[in-house]
Amino acid sequence: MISRTLLYVRRITRQLWFRVVLLSACSLLALAVAPWLTGFIPEDLGDRFGRDAALPVLTILASGMLAVTTFSLNIMVSAYRTAAATATPRVYRLLLEDTITQSVLATFVGGFVFSLSAVILFRSGFYTEDAAVVVFATTVVIVALIVGSILRWIDHLSGLGSMDHTLRLIETRSRTSLRQRAERPCLGGCAITDDDSDARPADSIAIPAAESGFVRFIDMTALNTLAKEGDTRVRIARSPGEFVLRGQPVAWLFTEDEDLADTASGHIEIGDVRSFDQDPSFGLTLLAETAQRALSPGINDPGTAMEVMGRLERLLWESTPNDIPDAREDVSFPHVEMPPVTARHLLDCAFPPIAHCGKDDPSVMDWMQKGLTALSDHPNSDMAKAAQSLADHLFPAQSD
Template sequence: MMSRGLLLLRRIVRQLWFRVVAISLFSLLALAVAPLLAPVLPQEWEDRFGRDAVLPVLTILASGMLAVTTFSLNVMVSAYRTASSMATPRVYRLLLEDTVTQSVLATFTGGFVYSLSAIILFRAQLYPPGAAFVVFVMTALVVVLIVVAILRWIDHLSDLGSMDHTLRLIETRTCTSLQARKDTPCLGGCCGTSAPPSDARPIAATQSGFVRYVDMAALNARADEAGVTLYLTRLPGEFVLRGRPVAVAEGADEAFCEEACDLIDIGDIRSFEQDPTFGLTLLAETAQRALSPGVNDPGTAYEVMGRITRLLWENLPEDTSATKAKADYPHVHLPPVTAKDLLKVSFPPIALYAEDAPEVMAWMETSLKALEHHSNTAMTEAAREMRRSYFDAQ
């Protein structure tokens, strides 16, 4: 289980600005190394590939990369807004983590910073004579990287912002989240559905928002030291108000409650890390928008339900009532995410918008019938119960 510090680091790494800054700093470092390599190069190389050979190329790169970067940013924002309007506004945050777009824009920006900085250093006569050949070789490498980035960008633009790309992106992240919960039921803690002891001390949330991440390893270690048993009352993805209990602790003092609260991340928006229902919610919202009168696109609803059915069929967390494996964090108890919870956020929101679309409801009935054959008995029972509630009464 990832610690909270590593989680924050991963969130920073996934942001666009981080990759842009990292490649820009790397380009500046390369220019700083150039004078150190100049003394070991033969003089004839400098005569052939001097300032007159490299400065025109740098000038072209500086002007061209600025225009390409600006144009690419406009394309990215337009594509992301289009995807958000077609699917759900919450997918915008997921699109911002697209690694291909980040790498391409970072390469363009790094090329601009590199060429402009090299021109400044040459004009200021801060480079020794032999450094021009080193910069020439580096510039050739930068040109190759830019060409590769342009080819990747052209290929990526053919799919960027489309419904297929958006749904595939949501499904991939949802699959990862479901698989993580399947591998570590109850986040590695003790699965329990019973109420905590009545004399347990409440751990109040310090702010209102969604529970985003629980540092299970740190909580368990702190509870073990203090001889405390912790019961989470709010799972990742659930909303809690400031001052309301996010967990309760048996045998804890006030100091432990303050430390435990700091290990539970609460924010304004939900995240995928420990919330397997978030991706299913985004898929359901996409189908809802497709079924709205202004869009009227039942085909997207069919595809969404197909993806939801595939996710639940292939990545369903284990039935924790039958799980006998020893918990990795025995001092932390929390309720499991059940098959009924997953179905509740998947199909009912779509059914709400599909009341006047019998063909969509027929597809939903087919999906629920398929899930009734799942090897997990909890999913079988939950799918059968939902199908009866929607279709047997008709």
């Protein structure tokens, strides 16, 4: 189970500025250590690959990389806005984590920082002729990296912002989230068997939500440690992805210690937007929203809706384990209880919204019926029963 600290580190590394700062820092580090590497340079290379050879190349890089970076940023923003307009606005945050785009832009900015800083250092007389050879060699490496990034960027631009690229990105991220949650349906805690997990249990006090918003992350490790030290148990009332208002119960604590409840509240992250980290249904919701937009009267694109349903079927078929996992066999946090993610919940996030918008399109509804029929043969009996039950609900005439 990922800790909260590791989660924050992972989120930081997914942001664009992190790679930009990292490569820029590496560029400055390479310039700083250049004078210390002069002992490895043959004496006769200073005349051929020294200051006069490096400065013209660095000047070209300093002027060119700034323009290329600005142009690339404009393309990225335009492509992401197009994807958000054609798919769903909530996919914009996922597109910002595109590693190829981040790496390319970071290379461009790093090349600009390197070349501009090198020109300044050369003009200030910081480098000797031997150090200039090291800088020239580093410049050659930087140029090679920039050329490779440009070729990679050209190939990536062919699909950036397109519907295919957007759907593929959502599906890939959703598959990871679904499989992780399938392996640990209760995030390593004990499964709640009660039908009404929202009701206040006896002999418990509420753990209030620190703010209004979506439950984004539950630090199971910290909650389990806290409950163990207090000789009590925590029961999660709002799973990741659910909305809660400030002060409402987000979990229950089987004790009368109000201070302990306030401390436990700090281990449940709540934010303005949902996250993929512990929410397997978020990706299904994004795909369903894309299909809904495609079926709107202004767009009227049933083909995209059917493609989305195909991806939903594939996700639910491949990311659901054939055997029903026994939550009791994988309990890493025995002092924390929470309801598992059910197959019916995943199906409800995927198909009913599309059915609502595509009920007047026979081709869309026919595809949906065939998809639910296929999922009703899933080796996992929970998924099979849920798919059959949803099919009977959406297509009552065919079930008679």
